[in-house]
Amino acid sequence: MYNPCKEKKKEPIILGIESSCDETGASIIQGRKVLSDEIASSANIQALYGGVVPEIASRAHTDAVAKVVERAVKNAGITYDEIDAVAVTYGAGLLGALLVGVSFAKAFAYALNKPLIAVNHIRGHLSASYLDEPSLKPPFVTLLASGGHTAILYTKSEAEFEILGGTLDDAVGEAFDKVARVLGLPYPGGPQIERLAKEGTPCVAMPKMLKGGGGYNFSYSGLKTAVINYCHTKEQKGESYSKADVACSFQCSAIDVLVEKTVLGAKEKGVDTVTAGGGVVANGYLRETLKKACDKAGLKLVLPQKRYCTDNATMIASEGLIQYELGNFAPMSLNAKASIPLTVTLESK
Numbered sequence: 001m002y003n004p005c006k007e008k009k010k011e012p013i014i015l016g017i018e019s020s021c022d023e024t025g026a027s028i029i030q031g032r033k034v035l036s037d038e039i040a041s042s043a044n045i046q047a048l049y050g051g052v053v054p055e056i057a058s059r060a061h062t063d064a065v066a067k068v069v070e071r072a073v074k075n076a077g078i079t080y081d082e083i084d085a086v087a088v089t090y091g092a093g094l095l096g097a098l099l100v101g102v103s104f105a106k107a108f109a110y111a112l113n114k115p116l117i118a119v120n121h122i123r124g125h126l127s128a129s130y131l132d133e134p135s136l137k138p139p140f141v142t143l144l145a146s147g148g149h150t151a152i153l154y155t156k157s158e159a160e161f162e163i164l165g166g167t168l169d170d171a172v173g174e175a176f177d178k179v180a181r182v183l184g185l186p187y188p189g190g191p192q193i194e195r196l197a198k199e200g201t202p203c204v205a206m207p208k209m210l211k212g213g214g215g216y217n218f219s220y221s222g223l224k225t226a227v228i229n230y231c232h233t234k235e236q237k238g239e240s241y242s243k244a245d246v247a248c249s250f251q252c253s254a255i256d257v258l259v260e261k262t263v264l265g266a267k268e269k270g271v272d273t274v275t276a277g278g279g280v281v282a283n284g285y286l287r288e289t290l291k292k293a294c295d296k297a298g299l300k301l302v303l304p305q306k307r308y309c310t311d312n313a314t315m316i317a318s319e320g321l322i323q324y325e326l327g328n329f330a331p332m333s334l335n336a337k338a339s340i341p342l343t344v345t346l347e348s349k
């Protein structure tokens, strides 16, 4: 198969484009070096509606995508011609939002006669760890914790993955967002819960999370319902309660189980490295507890910088680089997909 990487001596330059939800991102990397990282977000507008409105997201991407890509190329100090490949998120995510990024990337790659790379958004989150630790090599175990997914994955090699377990219902980020809404906090709720939790203590009783019996799986709907019931009961009885204590108790419950099972997975698979990715990994409490647990277990922890945990195009470029080196290029018929299995690179049609 044609692999332009083999013909070039310099580290490849990849343009990454991300538009799966409410962030329009464009980044340029050379090897694992980040040359530029641009983002335009419609989160402020979405916050007025308490969550992401798909049509607003699509329109915002349409407005922003060309400007963001232009800025990324300019700030990287390169010419269009120096780009070796265009990597774009083709799923999973909001279909209309994805279509904007995919269509733009296709037109851009076609016009410049550059190869196109289709990136699974989740694989992008997994590849964020390589940005901070370019020497990172599989095997390792990864905690994936985002708004749409919660899973523990075993990466055997850059092309082989195994899902050790995942959520049986809500994703952990979704639970943060829903609990935030109940506590009257704006969207996106995760950072708001983290901020409020710092003022509280974990003194509100929360239901037991799926532990040993659940293998590596998780369930967040019970925890979410318990918080809703606690707040509503207090309000109905006219009793006051501390929202900070509720936020803190929820955060501990939601995160402790993730940390515990990630370390367990690493021990069972016999790896010496743990990585993490997804928006919830920006959470300071998660980062601290995972670090402590890994230190205690003698495991090396590679955490992406917070900006590379939430949606961004640099992680898409980072995964694009892996696919580039594997020679996995996408056809010009590439289409967007609302859902893709967690570990798939590019599904055949």
Ligand code: KG4
Pocket (backbone or CB within 6 Å): 021, 145, 146, 147, 148, 149, 172, 173, 174, 176, 177, 188, 189, 190, 191, 194, 278, 279, 280, 281, 282, 283, 284, 309, 310, 311
């Ligand atoms: O990975 P991401 O940006 O988008 C998806 O692919 O889903 O994750 C977004 C999720 C949201 O649910 C958001 O509330 C959560 O990540 N999040 C956080 C924090 N920052 C973002 N959750 C807890 N603490 C944070 N600091």
Ligand code: ZN
Pocket (backbone or CB within 6 Å): 121, 125, 146, 147, 278, 279, 310, 311
């Ligand atoms: Zn994401």
